[in-house]
Amino acid sequence: MFVVEKAARGRRYLYLVETVREPGGRVRQRILQPLGRKDILKQSGALDRLLQSLGRHCERSIILSDIAAGTIACRRIGAPLLFGRLWQRVGIADVLHNRLAGRGFEFDVERAIFVTVLHRIMVSGSDRACERWMEDYEIRGAEGLALHHLYRAMAWLGEELPDAEQAGATPFAPRCVKDQIEEELFARRRDLFSELSVVFMDTTSLCFHGRGGETLGRRGHSKDHRPDLNQMLLAVVIDADGRPLCTEIWPGNTADVAVLLPVIDRLRSRFAIGRVCVVADRGMISQATIEGLEARGLEYILGARERSDPLIREVVLADERPFTPLLIERANGAETELRIKEVSVAGRRYVVCRNEAEAERDRADRQAILAGLERQLKRGDKALIGNSAYRRYLRRLRDGDGKPGPAFEIDPGKAAEEAKYDGLFVLRTNARITPLQAVLRYRDLLAVEELFRRTKALLRTRPIYHSSDAAIRGHVFCSFLALLLQKELATLCAAKGVKIEWANLLRDLDRLQQATIEKDGKRIVTRTHAEGQVGRVFQAAGVALLPPHFREHPG
Template identity: 35%
Template sequence: MFFRAKRSGDREYLQLVESERVEGRVRQRVLASLGRMDELRASGQLARLTESLARLTEELEAVRLASELEARSAKSVGGRLVMERMWSELGLDVLLRRVARGRKMEFDLERAVFAMVANRVLDPRSKRGMMSWLETVAWQAEGTPELHHLYRSLDVLSEVKEDLELRLHHRVRDLFHQRLDLVLYDTTSLSFQAPEEDGVRRRGHSKDKRPDLPQAVLGLLLSGDGLPIAHELFPGNTYDGNTVPEVLRRLKERFELRWLIFVGDRGMVSERNLEALEEAGYDWIVGVRLRSRPRLADALLSDPGRFRSVAENLEIKEVWAEGIRYIVCRNPEQARRDAARREAVLDRLRTRLERSGVKGLVTRPGFRRFLQVRDEEATIDPAKVEADARFDGIWVLDTSTELPAAEVAEAYKSLWRVERAFRTLKSPLELRPVRHWAEPRIRGHVVVCFLAFLVRTVLERRLFEETGLEASFSEVLDSLAQVQQVDMDVKGIPLRLVTETPPLARQVFQRLGVRPPPRLEKLD
C-alpha cells in the first residue's frame, strides 16, 4: 500500500493505491482518491497528512523496539557523582589509599570508607542496612564492599584517626586559605543501644535525655568559620570541663599550633582549664557561670557603665573586676522572654500558695528560689524576684585577649556553629544511637560520621555560600536522587541510558564542576 500522484490532463491527483496479483500479473487498485495535489498543498492538508504518517511510523517503530528491549537495572548515580567530587577535592581518596599501603587487606579500604561516608550524607543507615542501599546506587561492581569489609574498615579508621585528622586539617587549610586563629569547642553525649558499661560506654549526665543508657562524651573542635578540625571521645561519665586539658594537649602536640583563641561555653570554665590554656600559650574567650559566683555577679551587674548596642539584639559593656577583663552582654529580646517566663512561674506559684500553702513547694527549685519560708508560712520574696530579674538577657564572657569587646562577643556567638554541627551529626547524619559494642568499632563509626560532616560542610559551602544556590540541602539530595542510570539490552546489545537531569541537579553539577554522565552509551 502506497501513495501516488496520478496526472489527468493538466492536473495531478493524490491516490492511495494497493498492489495485488490477478491471474499471475501485478495490478494496482485505487483504494481512495484524496483530491487535487495543488489544493491539498494550498490548504496544508498534504503537510498534515505527511506529519501524521511520520508519527504513526515512529510509534510503530517504538512499539517494535520496546518489544525487543529488556531493562536489567535502574540505579541512582547523581548523589554518588557529587560525593566523588567532594571526596577527591578533599584528597580523601589519596589519604586513604596511603593508609591502606603496607597493610595486608583483601579489599579496597578507600572504596569501603567512601561507601560508608557517602551513605551517611545521602541516606544514612546501619552497616547492615547499607548493603541493600548499595544495590540501589550505580557502583562499580569490583569496588562494592561486603559487610565484613565495612567492619574491618572501622577498625582501621580507629587506628589512623589522629594522622588522618592532621592531614585533613592541612588539606582544608590550604583549600580554603584558612588561618586557624579561632578554635570553637563544645561537647555532647552519644548514647548506645546496649545497656552494658565498659570502656568509653559509661552512664553520666545525658544531653540526649537518656540517663537509662550508657554513653560517651564527644568533644568537637571547629575553626571559627565552622569547618571541623578534630574530635575526641571520652568515657560517658566525664565532666565536660575535664575534657579541656586533654584537648589542649592534643592540639598542641598534633597540630603544633603555637597560638590560638580558644572559645568555649560556660561548662568549660575552671581555674584548672584557664591554667592549662595559659600553659599552652593560648588565649581564650569563655562563658562565665554568673549565678554560681554571687560576688562576681554583684560586681558586674552593679557596674554603672552603660550598655552600647553593637548588633541586633546585642548590647555590651566592658567591666574589670579583680584585675580580670569581663565582657557583659545583654540580649534585649531574651531579657523580655526571661521576664515573661519568670512571671508565668510566679503566677503558678501564687495559685499553688493560695490552694495548698507551702506544702510541696520548697522541694521544687523553680519555685523555691522565689520563696521566703518562716515556720509553716511561705510568701513570695520581692527581693529574690528583683535579684533574679538582674540576670534577664545577661551573659558574661571572660577573655584573655585584647580584642575589642564587640569582636569578643561575636566570636563567642560563633559557638552556634558547634551546636549546629552536633544537630547535623545526630540528625540527619545519624551519629546515634550507636549499635557497635567493641570500642575500636565505636571510635571508627565516629570517624565515619566526622568525615561525613566534613564532606557535607564543604559541599554546603561550595553550593550555598560561594555560589548562592537557592535551595535546601534536602532538595539538592532529592534532585540528585532522580538522576538514574538504567542498564538495558536492545536486540541483545547492552546499553546504558541515563535519565534526564532535573534542573536543580544540573545546577549542582555545573557549580561543582561535575561532568554529567553520557545520556546513552554502549556497554562492553
C-alpha cells in the same frame, strides 16, 4: 507531530497530524496521513506494529516511561556523583590510600568508608541498614562489599597506633589511625596563608543501649537525659572558618572541665600551631583550666557562669557603667542589637553583653511559664515541685497558717531576679581584642552547636552495634567525614550564591536515577532529568552530570 482521533459517520478514525501557524498568526492542525479506522487497526494488529516500528526510533522515551512505571530496575546516581566529587576534592580518598599502603585487606577499604559516609549523609541509619541501602545506588567500586567489610573498615579507622607513635595522646584516649587522617587532611589544605589561631570546641554525650566498647561506655552526666545508660563524650573542634578540624572521644564518666587543657595541648602538637585563642562554653571552665591556659601563654574567650559565680553575680553584673549600643549586620541582611560593656575586676577582664532580641524572647517565655504556673496552682500543686521550669519561681507557704489550699505560691522576687538575666551573657577573656570582637568570636561558637545538632542526626544509629572501642571511634569518625563533605559543599555553593535546603537536596538527589537496558543487541544507558536544586548544586561543586540523558554502547 502527533496522532489524533476523529469521529465520522459513526466511526472512529486515526490521523497523523502536525501543528502549523498560518500567516495571520492562527494555529491549526494539518493532516499528514490518515491511518485508518481505529477498530480495524486494533483488530488487525497494525496499530501495535506501527507503535513497535516507531519505538525503534524513540527508545529513550519508552525506557523512561518504563522507569516511571517501575517496570525497569534503576539505580540512584545523584548522591554518589556529588559527594564522590567532593570526596576527591577534599582529598579523603588520597589520604586513605596513603594510610592503607602496605596493609593486606582483601577488600577496598576506601570504598567501604565512602559507602558508610554516604549512607550517613543520606539516611543516617544504622551501619547494619547500610548493606541493603547501597544496593539501590550506583557507587563505583562498591560491588561485593558486605556488612562485615563495613565493620572491619570502622575498626581500622579507630585502630590504636603503635606505642612509638603515641606521643601527644591525652590521658583519656590513645592516638588512632583516624588522628593521622585528620592531620593529613589539614596538612593538604594548609598553605603559607593558613592560620589556626582561633579554635572553637564544645562537647556532647552519646548514649549506648549496649555496653559501649571496652572502655568508652561509662555512666556520667548525660546531656541526652539518659543517666540510666552507658555513654561516651564527643568533642568537635572547628577552625575560624567553621570547618571541622578533628574529633575527640572519651569515656562517659569524664568531666568536661578536665578535657580542655589536654585537648589544646594535643591540638598544638598535632597541627603544629603556636598562638591559639580558645573559644569554649561555660561548661568547660574551672579556675584550674583558666590558670593552665594562662600558664601556657594561650588566649581564651570563655563563657562565664552568671548565676552561680558570686564574683560575676555580685560585682561584674552590679557594675553601673552604661552599656554601649551596637547594631550588628547579619549575613541575611537583618540586624542584631547588642549592648556591650567591659568590666575589670582584680586583673580579670570580663565582657558583659545583652542581646535585646533574646531578652524579649526570654521575657515572653517567662511570662508564658508564670501564666501556666498560675493556672496549675488553681488546680493543685502536688506535681509542680517536680517541674524544673516551674520550681524556680515557687516558694513554700508558711506552715500553720490554718488556711486550706496549695502549699506553694509564685515568688515575685524570684521572677524579678530571673528577669535580670534576660538576653544576658558574660565572657571572661585575656585576648588582646576589643569587647565586640570577643562577643562575635564567642557567638561563632554557635557554629559548633549547629555541628552537634547535625552530628547527632548523623549519629542517629542507636543502639550502636559495634562492641569494640576501635569500631566505635571509626563509626564516629565517619560522621566527622560526612560533616566535612557537607561543609565543603556549603562553602562552594555559598561562593556561587546557591542556598542549600538540605532535606530538599537529598530528595532531589535520590530522584536522579540511571537505568541500563540490553535491547536489540545494544546496551542502552539512560537517566532521568535533574530536578530541583540538583543542577545548580552540581554546577557550584564542579560536577559533570553523567551519563548523558541517553547513550548507546555496542552489544
